[in-house]
Amino acid sequence: MILAPTITETIVPTLDVEATERRDALLLQAKDISEVSDRIDFDTATETAKEISSFLKKIEEQRETAKKPFYEIGKAIDALAKEISTSLNAEEKRLAELLGAFVAEERRKAEDAKRKADAEAVLIAAKAREEAAKAARTASTQAEAERAVDDVRAEAAKEIKALQKTVVAAAPKKVEGGRLTKTIEITVTDIQLLLKESPGLVILTPNEKAIKAIISESPNIQIPGISHRTIEKFNL
Numbered sequence: 001m002i003l004a005p006t007i008t009e010t011i012v013p014t015l016d017v018e019a020t021e022r023r024d025a026l027l028l029q030a031k032d033i034s035e036v037s038d039r040i041d042f043d044t045a046t047e048t049a050k051e052i053s054s055f056l057k058k059i060e061e062q063r064e065t066a067k068k069p070f071y072e073i074g075k076a077i078d079a080l081a082k083e084i085s086t087s088l089n090a091e092e093k094r095l096a097e098l099l100g101a102f103v104a105e106e107r108r109k110a111e112d113a114k115r116k117a118d119a120e121a122v123l124i125a126a127k128a129r130e131e132a133a134k135a136a137r138t139a140s141t142q143a144e145a146e147r148a149v150d151d152v153r154a155e156a157a158k159e160i161k162a163l164q165k166t167v168v169a170a171a172p173k174k175v176e177g178g179r180l181t182k183t184i185e186i187t188v189t190d191i192q193l194l195l196k197e198s199p200g201l202v203i204l205t206p207n208e209k210a211i212k213a214i215i216s217e218s219p220n221i222q223i224p225g226i227s228h229r230t231i232e233k234f235n236l
Contacts (some may be wrong), residue, residue: 015065019059026052050236103180106172113170117163124163128156 031046033045081090135148195202206226215221215228 026055046234046236049234051096053173053236099178100180103172107180110167110172114167116168121160121163124156124159175194 026048030050033041036042036045068077101138126215132149132152136145139145139148191202195204210224211226211228214223
């Protein structure tokens with residue numbers, strides 16, 4: 001099995017007080033700036049933006065440094081699990097499909113047997129009614145007629161019960177913990193044809209990189225189906 005280093009204590013990431021205080025101070029400093037209307041405002045906003053950018057950069061560097069060992073361990077564990085499981089996953093899928101085909105065929109046979117038994121039971125019941133009516137007509141007394149009808153019905157019930165036993169015998173055996181499931185697997189052979197014939201079955205996504213490149217070269221261009229605007233930001 002996969003061996004991993006033992007972690008003897010619960011690891012809970014924390015923020016130090018200095019980082020929290022610095023964040024809160026920068027938030028207050030930034031919220032004091034509601035507009036930039038002159039050079040003094042510009043310098044103040046620039047300095048504040050630089051401080052925020054510098055602080056965020058440090059936080060990101062520390063996040064990556066703190067997370068990297070655990071990320072590398074996670075990748076190594078995933079790789080080991082994939083190495084040992086890939087071939088077995090394929091065999092599991094193959095065997096499941098073989099078993100599924102067998103169980104499906106067994107169920108088909110059982111359903112056929114039940115349909116035939118039900119049809120034959122209808123015929124037996126109809127025949128029994130005819131024979132019972134005939135026996136009642138030919139009987140000498142009422143008691144003899146009743147006995148004859150009971151005998152015919154009993155024989156018919158016996159035959160129907162025998163049919164029901166064959167249906168039970170034909171039922172597929174249940175496997176503990178197993179069940180037959182159905183999944184649909186598709187292969188798209190011609191995406192353009194599918195889009196043309198059934199557009200609702202295709203999800204279209206715009207090529208944003210190409211669109212932005214075209215607009216960057218020609219800012220005033222009008223592309224059908226697209227509206228755009230240029231956002232100006234002063235990055236530090």
